[in-house]
Amino acid sequence: MLYALYEAGYYAASPMRWGALAARDFWSSPLNPAAATDLGRRLYATSDLFANLTRRYGRPDWMIDQVTVNGRAVRVRPQTVWSTPWCKLTHFARDMSDLRRAGKTELEPAVLIAAPLSGHYATLLRGTVEAFLQDHEVFITEWTNARDVPIVEGRFDFHDYIDHIREMLRQLGPRPHVVAVCQPGPPVLAAAALMAEDKDECRPASMTFMGSPIDARLSPTVTNKLAEDRPFAWFETNMIYNVPPPYLGAGRRVYPGFVQLASFMSMNLDKHQEAHRRYLAQLMAGDGDSAEKHLEFYDEYLSVLDLTEEFYLQTIDVVFQRYLLPKGELVHRGRRVRPERITDIGLLTVEGENDDISGIGQTQAAHRLCLGLPVELKEDYIQPHVGHYGVFNGKRFREEIYPRVRAFVRRMEHDIPRLRERPRSAEVVPMRSKGAKA
Known part of the structure; x- marks a missing residue:
């Protein structure tokens, strides 16, 4: 049931995520005269952060050419x-x-x-x-x-x-x-x-x-x-869930990657919260290099698979x-x-x-x-x-x-x-x- 609820939450947030993406593009457009204002940077930064927090993180590329x-x-x-x-x-x-x-x-x-x-x-x-x-x-x-x-x-x-x-x-x-x-x-x-x-x-x-x-x-x-x-029975009862459709493995019993990720992040929750606050501040300040490093790390860290x-x-x-x-x-x-x-x-x-x-x-x-x-x-x-x-x-x-x-x-x-x-x-x-x- 938890896996199905997790997927339902992702799809329920889709309209808000699409709205955030549209806002991010609008407030970062060079054609927008208000993009460089303090308000414009704040709106761009918050919409970008929301879009990243609610998007799907798939398997990353190796990027080793x-x-x-x-x-x-x-x-x-x-x-x-x-x-x-x-x-x-x-x-x-x-x-x-x-x-x-x-x-x-x-x-x-x-x-x-x-x-x-x-x-x-x-x-x-x-x-x-x-x-x-x-x-x-x-x-x-x-x-x-x-x-x-x-x-x-x-x-x-x-x-x-x-x-x-x-x-x-x-x-x-x-x-x-x-x-x-x-x-x-x-x-x-x-x-x-x-x-x-x-x-x-x-x-x-x-x-x-x-x-x-x-x-x-x-x-x-x-x-x-x-x-x-x-x-042992606690892990069997509380950590295992059925894969929902439309995944190819629908019905398979798994330890979901998002549960593992939640466990990892809870161990250093303050550190992760502070990292995202810094990311927000970097975007508002126009510090693109530091913000890019944050994205590189979390694009990898938030990409998880099921066992x-x-x-x-x-x-x-x-x-x-x-x-x-x-x-x-x-x-x-x-x-x-x-x-x-x-x-x-x-x-x-x-x-x-x-x-x-x-x-x-x-x-x-x-x-x-x-x-x-x-x-x-x-x-x-x-x-x-x-x-x-x-x-x-x-x-x-x-x-x-x-x-x-x-x-x-x-x-x-x-x-x-x-x-x-x-x-x-x-x-x-x-x-x-x-x-x-x-």
Whole structure:
């Protein structure tokens, strides 16, 4: 019922939104002599804010047409190389002639970025992708909005997620690298453990976990405590709703993206309200650059997708209530998941000092689980002065975190014996992360 009411509210507000758009265009028109007046700017700003608050936020575009490599522009073309109804694997193909002009003549490591399936689209990692494109062949998981998947396609749960990660790693060929950002940490570690036990030739050469709840019992945050304090039946009763028509997935039971978004925003409501007040003031003052930055952020932040009932509830149960992976009790398709069987996959964990989603220690827990890994294949790093988002995006990510991840991947290209037959650039130099904590 809530989903249907949400949709009804959107359509009921349409006439007012259309009126606001007309007012915005009228008061911003250069043909309007009153547009530059104080009243005109105020009317323009308020109508623009109302239109943005009530409009539909669809899936954002990647907007990655090129990337700078060694000071030269290299054209980039996103293309789907594998897909199911639930996910598509996107390869950011760089133009080979541009790469040669930029001095890149050797094979570069293939990296799978496992984007979170937790409410936002994979485009939230745009900055992450742009950084990795400087030095790697980049692939990313783009999960489908559950409301757009017809019921005839069946279920998608936590174990299907693991299977998808395994298959996508196989699509990249022998010994790729995988980077799990936030939520994918537990299923990616599970997939790597299963592939390692099977001696799969496409098991990762390295795995990097960034702000991931590998063991959510450690340094619990507000999000962790909510999941732990509420009984499982509460989530099933209060967070799951039927998709209404006219969506393709009408009738499917989902955890709606707008419910997830409301939860996120309520955690920092004052901050979001102040951001919109500043935006209003910037519009009235004619500060277009600052207003544009506000729009860029919220165009991404307010774009959300639905999760299937089974995936959401199993994640709550497996990761945040019973902690099956760190307790050694996770069973996938009848097989016990054994991270201790991983012996030749590099492990890097990255955490933010001020992360209020995955507390310090939750990601580091992967080192305790991967007992079979020699110490030289492990690294841990805590980035000072960043929160959850800063672990994978922003200035500190670009200047401090990404160089450490890049150095780790390069070192694993040298240190994993099975990779020594692959061609490598002579400029690659193994490097440890300075300041990393064990």
